[in-house]
Each structure stands twice: as structure tokens, then as C-alpha cells.
Amino acid sequence: MNNEIISLSNISREYIVGNELIYALRDISLKIFKNEYVALMGPSGSGKSTLMNMLGCLDTPSAGEYILNGLSVANMSDNELAEVRNKEIGFVFQTFNLLPRQSALENVTLPLVYAGISKAERQQKAEYAMEQVGLKDRMMHKPNELSGGQRQRVAIARALVNDPAIILADEPTGNLDSKTSLEIMGLFETIHKNGNTIIVVTHEEDIAKYAHRIVRLKDGLVENDQSNKDIRELKIVDSI
Numbered sequence: 001m002n003n004e005i006i007s008l009s010n011i012s013r014e015y016i017v018g019n020e021l022i023y024a025l026r027d028i029s030l031k032i033f034k035n036e037y038v039a040l041m042g043p044s045g046s047g048k049s050t051l052m053n054m055l056g057c058l059d060t061p062s063a064g065e066y067i068l069n070g071l072s073v074a075n076m077s078d079n080e081l082a083e084v085r086n087k088e089i090g091f092v093f094q095t096f097n098l099l100p101r102q103s104a105l106e107n108v109t110l111p112l113v114y115a116g117i118s119k120a121e122r123q124q125k126a127e128y129a130m131e132q133v134g135l136k137d138r139m140m141h142k143p144n145e146l147s148g149g150q151r152q153r154v155a156i157a158r159a160l161v162n163d164p165a166i167i168l169a170d171e172p173t174g175n176l177d178s179k180t181s182l183e184i185m186g187l188f189e190t191i192h193k194n195g196n197t198i199i200v201v202t203h204e205e206d207i208a209k210y211a212h213r214i215v216r217l218k219d220g221l222v223e224n225d226q227s228n229k230d231i232r233e234l235k236i237v238d239s240i
Helices: 048-055 078-088 104-114 119-132 148-160 178-193
Strands: 004-017 020-033 037-041 063-068 089-093 166-170 197-201 213-218 221-227
Touching (some): 004 048, 020 048, 020 221, 048 197, 104 119, 119 148
Parallel strands (some): 037 197
Antiparallel strands (some): 213 221
């Protein structure tokens, strides 16, 4: 189908640890479509993190084919993967990964610097992304002057700024309290309604229930892949 954004065919990932061969992923085939909202779940050792690294072009498979937005990425060089990552994927991490000495706005511009976009356009796009996540009045603040929720919003603005095909979020509420987690998941719901494809990697059932489809991994295999019939409803965030 032409609205496939991710197509994994018979993906495997093996590691050699000492004299032992570890199978992190075993013959995984998975399709994700444009504007889907998917949760990847699984216990520690399930292959969830390896699959996230694969989807995010941070790692390459030992075997199999990965088509991302029409591009075959399984055999790309590190430089080619870096270019695809910056153009196609917006990352949101549990630990925010913000540069402490840079302002919120400067942090948001970083993907645009790597993309070679002019300073004036970088400023314009970054300011718009900050407005989208409701932080218009916090642009010049350093990360240590922001709350955890605000820092995650900056990270989400940075993920959005390059207009990526996919938002890939790794345990995005892992360092946040319950109330702030709800606000962040509301923001993701709004981003999804605006047309983005979202993949959330989580071990928390409560967080996975906001997604519209849940893929469960166990022992490097897809154990279960089904639509979420019980999507948790959220108040949509107005600022995006």
C-alpha cells in the first residue's frame, strides 16, 4: 500500500557477547502506516529497545529489509543513516537530551543546523515549533530554568521542527509525574490528530493505552499486534 511509512520484512538482529550469540530480534515483519499511533511494548530483554533503535536508524539489522518512507535503509552507511534520521525521524527521549548551556530555542534549532537551513529560517521554524507545544514565553530559558514537563515539551518541539515523517518517543513520560505525563500524552494526541505518525516505546500499560495500536514483543518476536479497542481519552491540548 502506498501509505505504508515503515515496512520491516524478516528483520533479525544478532549480537556476539563473549562466546555467546544473542538473538535480540528474530525474523520480525511489521508494517506501520502514515498517521498511525502505535505503542511498542515488552518487558526488559524483549527486543523492544533494539527494535526502537532499528526503526530510528540508530542500528542496522543482521538480516532482513527495512523500508522507511520509500527508502531502503537496512544497508545504508552511517552517514546515510544520519541523514535519514535527521530528515525523517523526530526523537523524544525519557531524559530529554537537551544541551544545558543552550536556550530552549537554541536546542530546538539543532536539527535544522544539521540540515543546513539558513539562520533566519531556523529561527522562524523553531519559534513556530515552540508555539506549537505551548512554550512561546519560555524560548530563551535554559533547561535548568524549566520544569520536567516543560523540558519534555522543548524536546517535542525539537522533534517536530524538521517536519519529520515519524515521531519516535522512547519512554517519554518516564521521568514525569502523573499529572505532567497526562499533559504530555495529550500533546502527543494533538500531534497525531494533526497528521503525524507516532511510535511510543513504553513498558507502562497506562501509557500504551493512549495509542491506537499496540505491538507487544517477547523474546525478540512480535507476540501480539492489535488495534487498541479501549483508547484512553484525553483532553486535547489547545496550544498545538
